[in-house]
Amino acid sequence: xxxxxxxxxxxxxxxxxxxxxxxxxxxxxxxxxxxxxxxxxxxxxxxxxxxxxxxxxxxxxxxxxxxxxxxxxxxxxxxxxxxxxxxxxxxxxxxxxxxxxxxxxxxxxxxxxxxxxxxxxxxxxxxxxxxxxxxxxxxxxxxxxxxxxxxxxxxxxxxxxxxxxxxxxxxxxxxxxxxxxxxxxxxxxxxxxxxxxxxxxxxxxxxxxxxxxxxxxxxxxxxxxxxxxxxxxxxxxxxxxxxxxxxxxxxxxxxxxxxxxxxxxxxxxxxxxxxxxxxxxxxxxxxxxxxxxxxxxxxxxxxxxxxxxxxxxxxx
Numbered sequence: 001x002x003x004x005x006x007x008x009x010x011x012x013x014x015x016x017x018x019x020x021x022x023x024x025x026x027x028x029x030x031x032x033x034x035x036x037x038x039x040x041x042x043x044x045x046x047x048x049x050x051x052x053x054x055x056x057x058x059x060x061x062x063x064x065x066x067x068x069x070x071x072x073x074x075x076x077x078x079x080x081x082x083x084x085x086x087x088x089x090x091x092x093x094x095x096x097x098x099x100x101x102x103x104x105x106x107x108x109x110x111x112x113x114x115x116x117x118x119x120x121x122x123x124x125x126x127x128x129x130x131x132x133x134x135x136x137x138x139x140x141x142x143x144x145x146x147x148x149x150x151x152x153x154x155x156x157x158x159x160x161x162x163x164x165x166x167x168x169x170x171x172x173x174x175x176x177x178x179x180x181x182x183x184x185x186x187x188x189x190x191x192x193x194x195x196x197x198x199x200x201x202x203x204x205x206x207x208x209x210x211x212x213x214x215x216x217x218x219x220x221x222x223x224x225x226x227x228x229x230x231x232x233x234x235x236x237x238x239x240x241x242x243x244x245x246x247x248x249x250x251x252x253x254x255x256x257x258x259x260x261x262x263x264x265x266x267x268x269x270x271x272x273x274x275x276x277x278x279x280x281x282x283x284x285x286x287x288x289x290x291x292x293x294x295x296x297x298x299x300x301x302x303x304x305x306x307x308x309x310x311x312x313x314x315x316x
Contacts, residue, residue, distance in 0.1 A: 019043070019080040019081055020042075020043035020044055020045060020081065021037065021042065021043070021044040021045075021081045021082075021083050021173060021174075022044070022045050022047055022079050022081065022082050022083070022098075023037075023044055023045065023046045023047065023083045023085055024047045024048075024071065024082060024083070024084055024085070024086065024094050024097070024098055025048075025084060025085035025086035025090070025094060026046050026047065026048040026050075026055075026068045027085065027086070028139040028140060028141055028147050029085045029111065029137070029139060030046055030083075030085035030086075031046060031055055031057060031066050031068075031139075031147050032057055032137070032139045032147060032149050033083065033085060034046035034066050035057045035064055035066050036177060037173070037174075037176075037177070038066075040176040040177060041176070042173045042174070042176055044083075045069055046066060046067065046068050046069065047068070047069055047070070047071045047098075048068050048069075048070065048071065049070070049071045049097055050070075051070045052067070052068055052069050052070045053068050054066070054067055054068070055068060055145075055146075055147060056146050056147070057139075057146070057147050057148075057149060058142070058146045058147065058148045058149065059149050063146065071097055071098065078101055078102070078103045078106075079098060079101045079102050079103065079106055080103045080105075080106050080107065081106065081107045081109075081169060081173075082098055082102065082106060082107065082108050082109070083109050083110070084108065084109065084110040084112065085110070085111065085112075086110075086112065087112060087113075087268075087274070087276055088112040088113055088114045088116075088117070088276045088278075088279035089274050089275075089276060089278060089279065090274075091110065091112060091117055091120040092119070092120035092121075092123040092124050095108075095120060095121065095123075095124030095126050096123070096124045096125075099124050099125060099126050102126065102128065106128055107131060107167075107169045108126070108128050108129070108130050108131060109130075109131045109132070109133060109157070110130060110131075110132065110133065111132075111133035111134065111135045111155065112276075112279075113193070113194075113197050113201075113264065113276050113279065113280065114194060114197070114276050114278075114279025114280050114283060115190070115194055115279060115283045116278070116279050116282075116283040116286070117130055117279075118130075129159070129160075130160075131157070131158070131159055131160070131167075132157075132158065132160055132186055132190055133155055133156065133157045133180075134155070134156045134183075134186065134189040134190055134193050135153060135154070135155040135156075136151070136153030136154050136155070137151060137152055137153035137154075137155060137179075138150040138151040138153060138261065140267070152179050153179065154179055154181070155177070155179055155180045155181070156180075156181055156182075156183035156186060156189045157170055157174060157180060157181070157182055157183065157186070158182060158183040158184060158185070158186025158187075158189075159186065160186055160187050160190070161187070163184035163185060164184055165184070166182040167182075170182055188242075191235070191240050191241060191242075192243070192250065194240070194280070195231055195232065195235055195240070195241055195247050195250070196247070196250055196251055196254055197263075197280050198227075198231045198280050198281055198284055198300070199224065199227045199228050199231055199247070199251045200214065200251060200254060200255065200263055201263045201264065201265035201266075201275075201276070201277075201280055202227075202265065202277065202280065202281055202300075202303040202304070202307055203220075203223055203224060203227060203303070204262070204263040204265065204266045205263065205265040205266045205268075205269045205275065205277075205307055206303055206306055206307065207220060207223075208266065208269070208270070209266075210259065210260055210261065210262060211254070211255045211258045211259055211260075211261050211262075211263060212255055212256065212258070212259025212260060214251075214255050215252060215255050215256065215259075223299065224248070224251060224252075224255075225248060226299050227299050227300065227303075228246070228247045228248035228251050229247075229248065230295070230296060230297050230298070230299055230300055231247060231284065231300065232246065232247035232248070233295035233296070234284060234288050234291075234294060234295050234297055234300075235247075235284070237288075237291055237294065237295060238287050238288070238291070240287075264276070265277065265280075265307070269307070275307055277304060277307045277308055278308070281300050281303055281304040281307075282304055282308065284297075284300060285297060285300060285301060285304060
């Protein structure tokens, strides 16, 4: 189950043939990436199984049109580069749609939150490494249905496993986005975001609060401290947290920097969509179950049980 942290294609920088990026997942993130890549002259196609349409991205109040193409009708016979911008629970369904069109040496890249994607690859019958991106970019859909680019943020991209030099598929396209950087130690970035998300996302979703509200004196702050301690202890036992700085300090820093933001899980809960809880708290608890003497995880278990009914995969 640790494929996304330990497995990578040693030849990933040379195998993929140059070509357009196909972006599967025409939600907020996918639409924004299609817009931004196109503006940088990077060939890309935004795909959806729902059919073709047109939508707009608002940047500083100005609308820009983005074309969405239907996967079945518009995708070529083969896909060499696929950027999966679906939620974690939708990756297996997305791969089942795109799988028959993937080249044998295709590049698969996802910025989805969490761990445990090896199961999605197996379910879809895809025998390719899944490269990872860790991003702090933010976008949302306003009341009029427009997609608003809220924050460009910072995005790290890499091949999980041993340190790799920048891959060709990154250098000739994605590197044109100034906020996208190659990270030869992407596993560390994945682990850190996983840990932070295992604290902020379920707490804000359960309490229906903004990120900064977790820093208020009282119950929210106490729960943040308890959950940070729990998650850190378990991840250290699993070898997935090697930082000298306590996790709670990282969580507090993120909460301060994103004080007025709604976490992605809270947005999903409020919109009645499936959440990524299975790939956050659920994955932590599954891995913890393999330990001989696991640390306590009472709060993680309680939050998981409260939120798991929203974790079933939805449409990509």
